[in-house]
Amino acid sequence: MKTRKNVYHLQDDTLAWYSRAVEEMKTRDINDPTSWWYQGAIHGYATYPQALTFWQDATGYPPSPQTVDSGFWNRCQHGTWYFLPWHRMYLFYFEQIVAKAISDMGGPSDWTLPYWNYCEAFNTSASASEQDQALQLPPEFGSSQGPNADFQALWIKDRRNYVLKKRNVNPWPAMNETEFTNGTGEICFGGGVTGFAHSGSQTGQLESLPHNVVHTDINGAMGNPDTAALDPIFWLHHANIDRLWQVWLDQGDRHNPTINAWRNFRFKFHNAEGNPVDMVVKETETTQQLGYVYTPDFPHSTTATPRRTLPAMDVVGASPASFALTDHMSPLNLEMVPKPSRNARLKAASLAQGQKKRTVLRISNVTGKGPASPIDVFITNRDGEEGNDENFVGCIGLFGLQNASTPSVESDGSGLNFAIDVSETIDKLRQRDDWDEEKIALQLIPQSQHENDVEINVGRVSLHSEIDD
Numbered sequence: 062m063k064t065r066k067n068v069y070h071l072q073d074d075t076l077a078w079y080s081r082a083v084e085e086m087k088t089r090d091i092n093d094p095t096s097w098w099y100q101g102a103i104h105g106y107a108t109y110p111q112a113l114t115f116w117q118d119a120t121g122y123p124p125s126p127q128t129v130d131s132g133f134w135n136r137c138q139h140g141t142w143y144f145l146p147w148h149r150m151y152l153f154y155f156e157q158i159v160a161k162a163i164s165d166m167g168g169p170s171d172w173t174l175p176y177w178n179y180c181e182a183f184n185t186s187a188s189a190s191e192q193d194q195a196l197q198l199p200p201e202f203g204s205s206q207g208p209n210a211d212f213q214a215l216w217i218k219d220r221r222n223y224v225l226k227k228r229n230v231n232p233w234p235a236m237n238e239t240e241f242t243n244g245t246g247e248i249c250f251g252g253g254v255t256g257f258a259h260s261g262s263q264t265g266q267l268e269s270l271p272h273n274v275v276h277t278d279i280n281g282a283m284g285n286p287d288t289a290a291l292d293p294i295f296w297l298h299h300a301n302i303d304r305l306w307q308v309w310l311d312q313g314d315r316h317n318p319t320i321n322a323w324r325n326f327r328f329k330f331h332n333a334e335g336n337p338v339d340m341v342v343k344e345t346e347t348t349q350q351l352g353y354v355y356t357p358d359f360p361h362s363t364t365a366t367p368r369r370t371l372p373a374m375d376v377v378g379a380s381p382a383s384f385a386l387t388d389h390m391s392p393l394n395l396e397m398v399p400k401p402s403r404n405a406r407l408k409a410a411s412l413a414q415g416q417k418k419r420t421v422l423r424i425s426n427v428t429g430k431g432p433a434s435p436i437d438v439f440i441t442n443r444d445g446e447e448g449n450d451e452n453f454v455g456c457i458g459l460f461g462l463q464n465a466s467t468p469s470v471e472s473d474g475s476g477l478n479f480a481i482d483v484s485e486t487i488d489k490l491r492q493r494d495d496w497d498e499e500k501i502a503l504q505l506i507p508q509s510q511h512e513n514d515v516e517i518n519v520g521r522v523s524l525h526s527e528i529d530d
């Protein structure tokens with residue numbers, strides 16, 4: 062059994078060999094399934110300017126039309142219940158291809174992909190310096206000054222941030238969910254029920270945060286599915302997401318889907334020899350099945366606070382119209398459903414002890430383009446109140462914005478959708494003396510100022526709460 066280790070706990074030359082392998086794989090032709098370029102294109106490949114700036118560096122560029130249309134490229138699964146199994150397979154074959162490159166160069170025969178556990182920033186039993194360190198891109202991957210001289214190939218141009226914001230790596234909204242999927246568009250751990258979904262719209266909580274938000278925080282190649290896997294940190298980020306799936310399952314009382322449509326779905330890859338292979342989702346249900354484990358690490362499987370299965374919900378209020386998201390958006394008042402029919406749906410419901418009424422914020426049909434930064438979301442309840450730590454509800458990452466906004470074979474073009482559990486913030490606001498159920502406003506603030514090439518339009522924002530009996 063292989064063990065994938067925390068990148069900050071490595072005490073060997075795993076990263077030195079990784080850098081050498083990346084360098085070697087970059088010399089392979091883009092049409093070679095085991096090249097760095099082909100491996101990246103399996104996730105996503107495109108030639109609009111923002112993507113071309115990375116792809117034109119590829120050995121043998123441009124790829125032959127036969128390669129592009131081979132059915133092996135542009136396969137990544139997003140906004141779907143296949144997000145986790147597809148990426149697990151993708152990492153599994155990539156790890157074998159890298160390991161073979163390393164052993165062919167005379168290195169060790171058992172190279173294993175490490176993971177980057179940025180979630181450690183939420184580990185209150187870790188020291189402050191350990192928490193801070195976890196948010197930093199491991200120094201071997203370079204800095205804004207350029208590559209680390211000993212690990213040249215682990216750097217890539219145009220990364221926006223080398224230190225993540227703590228709120229962008231919060232594992233709890235995902236880990237606390239108890240259901241892998243609960244049908245269409247509802248809040249859940251692993252994503253909504255779909256078919257093959259290269260640019261789907263039913264994003265699970267783990268995919269949303271930390272996955273999407275970390276992508277857009279680092280930005281550059283990582284900020285876009287059509288280039289993300291060209292950044293060597295991509296693979297350590299996804300190893301952490303893959304680990305969180307296993308930690309979630311190990312909490313007990315959590316289950317993968319049992320439906321055959323999920324279990325029997327098949328995806329194609331290439332193995333270390335460059336030969337086509339396929340794998341079925343049910344082969345990926347635990348890491349052990351694929352011959353590897355992760356070192357025990359935060360969050361531990363016993364520390365989550367399980368949320369109740371999502372009850373029946375109804376709309377309490379919504380934005381009156383679609384709106385453009387600018388850098389300095391002031392709070393937007395939601396239009397509330399008239400009171401008689403709303404029937405105090407935001408009041409504390411009488412639930413069994415310790416249970417909280419659930420309220421969910423949906424941000425739907427987000428369309429646009431450009432390298433958007435993560436967006437902080439706040440709910441305010443007072444005139445003139447701006448977003449702050451007390452009314453912060455979460456952040457969203459517009460990973461795949463352009464593809465989701467462009468009608469194509471892969472997407473209906475209706476944009477990205479997000480769901481955030483806001484029960485705790487609503488609960489906090491309800492405690493205030495001046496709480497007013499008619500005054501729910503929403504503020505969306507990009508974490509960094511956008512250049513002119515970013516355009517974001519939000520179709521609808523709506524607040525949903527549990528129906529009273």
Ligand SMILES: [Cu+2]
Nearest residue numbers: 272276289299
């Ligand atoms: Cu990703």
